[in-house]
Amino acid sequence: MADDAHAAHAPWKRTAAAAGLVDAEGQARPTIFAEMSALAAEHGAINLGQGFPDDDGPAEVLEAAVEAIRGGINQYPPGRGFADLRHAVAEHQQRFYGLDVNPESGVLVTAGATEAIAASLLAFAGPGDEVITFEPYYDAYAAVIGLSGARQVTVRLQSPDFQPVPAEIDAAFSDRTRLVVLNSPHNPTGSILEREHIERIVALAAKHDAVIVSDEVYEHLVYDGRRHVPVAAAAGAAERTLTVSSAAKTFSVTGWKIGWVTGPAALIDAVIAVKQWLTYVNGAPFQGAVATGLRMPDEFFDELRATLQRRRDLLAAGLIDAGFSIAPTAGSYFIVAEPPAALSLGDAATSARALALDPGVVSIPLSAFGRSDGGVSQTALRFAFCKPDDAIAEAARRLQTLRR
Ligand code: PMP
Numbered sequence: 001m002a003d004d005a006h007a008a009h010a011p012w013k014r015t016a017a018a019a020g021l022v023d024a025e026g027q028a029r030p031t032i033f034a035e036m037s038a039l040a041a042e043h044g045a046i047n048l049g050q051g052f053p054d055d056d057g058p059a060e061v062l063e064a065a066v067e068a069i070r071g072g073i074n075q076y077p078p079g080r081g082f083a084d085l086r087h088a089v090a091e092h093q094q095r096f097y098g099l100d101v102n103p104e105s106g107v108l109v110t111a112g113a114t115e116a117i118a119a120s121l122l123a124f125a126g127p128g129d130e131v132i133t134f135e136p137y138y139d140a141y142a143a144v145i146g147l148s149g150a151r152q153v154t155v156r157l158q159s160p161d162f163q164p165v166p167a168e169i170d171a172a173f174s175d176r177t178r179l180v181v182l183n184s185p186h187n188p189t190g191s192i193l194e195r196e197h198i199e200r201i202v203a204l205a206a207k208h209d210a211v212i213v214s215d216e217v218y219e220h221l222v223y224d225g226r227r228h229v230p231v232a233a234a235a236g237a238a239e240r241t242l243t244v245s246s247a248a249k250t251f252s253v254t255g256w257k258i259g260w261v262t263g264p265a266a267l268i269d270a271v272i273a274v275k276q277w278l279t280y281v282n283g284a285p286f287q288g289a290v291a292t293g294l295r296m297p298d299e300f301f302d303e304l305r306a307t308l309q310r311r312r313d314l315l316a317a318g319l320i321d322a323g324f325s326i327a328p329t330a331g332s333y334f335i336v337a338e339p340p341a342a343l344s345l346g347d348a349a350t351s352a353r354a355l356a357l358d359p360g361v362v363s364i365p366l367s368a369f370g371r372s373d374g375g376v377s378q379t380a381l382r383f384a385f386c387k388p389d390d391a392i393a394e395a396a397r398r399l400q401t402l403r404r
């Protein structure tokens with residue numbers, strides 16, 4: 001078998017191969033986001049694929065980072081992150097959600113949400129363990145679960161509203177369940193996990209003594225008057241939940257890679273034990289700037305939400321005009337859409353590449369967020385609306401030409 005031959009010749013790549021992170025030749029597979037962004041750049045297409053904003057974040061936040069660099073905040077910060085940021089994170093959880101977080105023992109600053117997720121998974125899951133994710137899932141979860149050696153167990157989110165079926169949640173838990181990864185608002189579908197499901201998951205996690213990792217990076221991107229409610233706010237959840245978030249989406253600084261994880265001291269200590277060997281510490285001059293951002297007045301957060309909601313509506317209308325059928329987006333940066341069947345574009349991986357070339361609009365195949373047998377639509381595309389109005393309008397205009 002190719003895998004065995006490969007492993008025999010390159011034993012140092014065995015872990016990556018087992019986790020599906022390299023191709024048959026042992027080359028690293030680029031992420032779907034990197035691949036589609038490269039295609040956008042190559043063909044001058046409008047990039048509604050990888051979720052990053054074109055606009056800069058708030059001037060106060062950017063200025064604070066510049067001042068920090070000029071002011072000499074350029075050496076290793078403390079292992080848990082600067083106290084100022086840890087306190088700002090705790091204040092933020094109290095201000096928006098009424099959650100008590102201990103800034104000394106209950107907050108860890110990480111290299112983006114990505115490292116918070118990776119360190120949490122590696123801290124609690126290993127060979128013989130099971131980790132539950134909801135499918136479609138953000139691709140990094142599967143990659144890191146693979147690296148940990150644990151087994152990924154998935155629960156389908158059913159279109160069009162992308163909620164799970166209670167019986168399937170029950171069936172996913174076993175005595176081997178060590179972790180449950182939740183993500184709401186959800187990438188890629190834009191759904192918000194209903195309260196009844198969260199309560200069910202918390203009760204099952206308690207029964208099986210599993211830890212919940214709740215990825216809440218889109219916490220401030222919740223639309224139509226709804227408000228984000230963290231998983232840790234559910235009854236009985238706080239004692240077993242690690243809540244992950246990041247500056248990337250809230251302050252439009254995806255390149256800074258400042259994230260954090262909050263939770264009970266014992267769980268945070270376990271995550272630190274891994275994090276300190278991954279990156280040790282990260283992003284000294286950005287940490288104070290993110291603290292500034294977290295303390296911004298309510299108007300900033302309201303305006304961010306209003307802007308993104310307007311852009312969601314603009315993209316939704318444009319996709320509908322182009323003949324796509326769309327799933328409702330309650331939060332996040334994303335709309336999931338099925339291309340018109342009459343276009344006969346083929347599977348999503350094929351159609352996303354074809355649309356990048358003509359009419360020049362990049363999206364992400366939804367199938368990249370799941371396994372081929374996991375019930376994820378093999379034709380749907382994910383479009384990001386964290387882009388200027390004129391880019392969204394032009395993308396819509398281009399897609400509409402397909403029907404003429
Ligand atoms: N989780 C989800 C659901 C995401 O969409 C992303 C991408 N922004 C991340 C984690 C990674 O966040 P970061 O860039 O802060 O590492």
Ligand code: GLN
Binds near residue numbers: 033050052187
């Ligand atoms: N979270 C971003 C998205 O879903 C991409 C992050 C990445 O490129 N890994 O589009």
